[in-house]
Amino acid sequence: MSDPVDIDRATAEANGRDEILTATPGTTRRSGIVSGLLNTLNWMPSWCRYDPDNPPQFTLSTNILLAFSTTFTVANLYYPQPILNVIADDFQVSYERSSNVATLSQAGYAVGLLFLCPLGDIIPRRPFILFLILVTATMWIGLCLTTNFEAFVALSFLCGVGTVTPQLMLPLVGDLAPAHRRASCLSIVVSGLALGLLVARVLSGVVANFTAWRNIYWVALGLQYSTFIILFLTLPDYPAKNKGLNYFKALWKMALLVVEPLLIQACLLGFLISAAFTNFWTTLTFLLASPPYNYSSLEIGLFAFIGIAVISLAPVWSRLITDKFVFLFSSLLGLSFELVGIVIGTFIGTFTVAGPIIQAIFMDTGSNFAHTANRSNIYGLDPQARNRVNTVYMVFCFAGQLTGTAAGNRLYAQGGWIWSGSMNVGLIGAGILIGLLRGPRESGWIGWHGGWNIRRDEDIGEKTERQATAEDAGRLEVDT
Template sequence: MTSSEAKSHNAENEKELSDVSGGGTVTPSSLRNNSPPPESQSPPPPPPPQPSRTRKVYNFLTWTPPQCRWDPEKPPQFSMPLNILFAFAAGFTVANLYYTHPILNILAEDFGVDYEHVAQIPTVMQAGYASGLLFLCPLGDLLPRRPFVVGLVGFTATVWLGLCLTNNLEVFTALSFIVAVTTVTPQLMLPLVGDLAPPHRRAAALSIVVSGLQLGILIARVLSGTMANFVTWRAIYWMSFGLQYAIFILLWLFMPDYPSTNTDLNYFKLLWTIVKMMGRHAVLVQACLAAFFTSATFTSFWTTLTFLLAGDPYHYTPLTVGLFGLIGILAMCFGPFYARNVTDRFHPHLSVLVGLFCCLVGVSLGTYIGPFNVSGPVLQAFFGDFGMQTAAIANRASIYAVEPKRRNGVNTAFMVFTFCGQLVGTAAGNHIYASAGWIGSGSTSLGFIGLAILTMVARGPWETRWVGWRGGWSFRKRENVGAV
């Protein structure tokens, strides 16, 4: 193509473009500017609403680390570190109820009131704990236990801060009641141990947690009485505040999730079914009665021991009396070894009887040697605490088999009888000691232990009815036989 033909061809193209564009010159930029406008776009969706502060707290509490999440194909393993964590948590949460016992006179002086005004604090806390047992513990069968337990521990620790700071006795008493209500987390952990631990290790696992629970009761008195001799009583409460938040963090990080076992029940029906259990399961009634009588001897001893050791012929100081708790701690350290080697291998009925006979020996020695020689109370502290713990662990191992989906309800019934026994033991021990002395109160404890033994002897391990020994006298475990 010649240059003249090329110019002519370009001129024709420009004319066609000019005709299409209405006579104007078309350039690449004009083509872009004259392109049809884009279709109208819908406005972007509004951002999701921000969760409220309450929802943020709930989401935080209910968040579960990946290793703790529930997987029905691979349920969490109840390892020894987790067992020890539960024991530690049980011990230093139940200790909240007992820090005030050795320091009531110091509290009276600090608040500027009479001793009678502060003496009501332990009673108020016992009433709060009883309320928690009755109205919070059954919820463990209705709610997922991980957020429930972690939330209760966090709430208790936060309210405890008020006890560390307040200078008003009325506020201190009211807050003491509230924290006592929510200090029932150990009684929520024990049924969870029954769910998580394999059957062949259940008694040993329960024994470790119960040992932590009992150690917390004794350590609280020892720590409180000892520290009050050197620092202010508020240092004890600040220590407890730090321990409770440490427990909160550890449970939040490591406590395994476990689904609710009774989603079809409502709260009031849940409470009523606990009453109905007592009419269905003879072994539950038997365990509850034995716990009632045994716990009465425990609190009667530790309540009246102070009176004995502070008077003739001992005249011990409060610090020395408080150190007697170490004897009970030593006895309870043997509990897990006994449970692993005996309770897990034989029917729990055998260990209940062994524990009760240990209590009988301890109370007998303490009652009739105690007025003359300190070896009596020492032996009673050792045998009594070991026997009570052994019987309680064996009873729990037995009753947790009656209704696997209602273990919190079963535990509630057991603990209500235990707590009532403690109240009776405290009241009876103080009253009888005032009128008949150490031997009088100790003889009453012998009567309580005798009734507990009679309760266990009246019904054998394989009996399907309420009284008798049908099924044999053997205590060896049998396959596929549950509690009745």
């Protein structure tokens, strides 16, 4: 028989979640439908409920669950990219107008990143993640059915806003994973993000090549609802990290984070890595579609399978390198990988396909390692603000993606593959320089105070973890 104290505690926690969820900006009353929806999302199986006396253990199965969940949610952003020409023909619009589908999906993602992700530091993440997936999947039905192009573009924007759940899951991994395994656990979820791009491009290209293009949207709808059901039954609950924190104060605190030297260094690296990454993958399409290759769109889409190398190597790399050495060392090593691949691919890619293949492997691998190390590094800044820290980092990465796409396309149009590749050499070279300007133990903006030792200080991560755990325990005692 259940202990009455446990029942009261569970009821109090559920009521607390209701109060927090209703405290979001602009919300004063809930309708009966919204109330029923929130009550449903707040319900969870007994094995998912949070017990302060026995917190959930971060297992390999949970790690893989979050990785595949990020795969099938972030894929929403990439389904239309390989088939924009088909969408243009079906809606009878120009290719320039059809490109708004991809552009506004990314713009919606940026809006969600800025205004939804900080809520992860205020409200419980399990019901919030489930709510976003369910609402996005429901709006996705409109993309499957509408015959109006303006409605299709508007829904693409709204679905982009809701597709920020991977950026809520990454800080959750930072909270749940033990400090000594945080980097390797993060690398598995980051690999899930890379897999999302791969799955979306390949599925979209194959389905649109052999069937009607809308079928890929129906497939995506099924994947989203399947992800919701699986997470509803398995995602562990975790208490709000800053119960009662004002939303606008949280946004202001996010703005103040830019005075942290470590965060700015990581953000600049993220900007440069993302710019080089998107520059390569965007201009690669033009290279492979032109002589001497003349590949079809399906063959170009299948080129994304190279990302499998990243997915298989990243967790091994993180376990052997990132978890044992200072994070800056892994970032610089990843950047060096990228630089080698870029130089090879840029100067032999015009006459042999081995060039872009080698470059894709080295760039995907290096960027994955560097992003994982950067995230592991910045998550230690403030354990109570990991969602906001992650948001600042991702804003820089997103700006880098836009810069890489725009500048890379312009340079390729003017000077071809060599010009766009030379831009990547400059970007990654600048990243290595920024990494070398500030050592891993430096507290200021520039310098190497604290030594050159690349071995990680074991007590740092453990101390941060103990401090965060103690603060969480203190808040739970106050709440109960």
